[in-house]
Amino acid sequence: MFTIEHEFDATIITLVDEGSPQLLEDITIHAFAECVTLEQFDPRTEQVHKITFSMSQLRDLGAALDLPEGVYRLREISGRKPG
Numbered sequence: 018m019f020t021i022e023h024e025f026d027a028t029i030i031t032l033v034d035e036g037s038p039q040l041l042e043d044i045t046i047h048a049f050a051e052c053v054t055l056e057q058f059d060p061r062t063e064q065v066h067k068i069t070f071s072m073s074q075l076r077d078l079g080a081a082l083d084l085p086e087g088v089y090r091l092r093e094i095s096g097r098k099p100g
Contacts, residue, residue, distance in 0.1 A: 026050075 018033040030046040042058045053070045070078065080091055 018035055020031045022029045028048040032044040034041045045056045047054045053075050055068045056065050058065050077091060
């Protein structure tokens with residue numbers, strides 16, 4: 018299950034783990050114009066861990082999900098931006 022909320026400066030997506038008997042904490046994704054952040058609460062340390070992706074890192078991650086094992090570099094084709 019997931020939720021989507023639109024705020025002034027970001028779209029916020031929350032992923033809720035419903036799939037296994039040992040559920041993990043929700044993951045919250047904040048999509049801003051210049052970056053995307055992922056946050057997840059760690060109950061062992063009682064801290065929220067945050068990861069920030071630049072837009073180019075996010076583009077590369079999206080491409081990597083559909084590719085076989087290997088090393089890749091995305092590039093522009095005919096003046097178009099990749100992705």
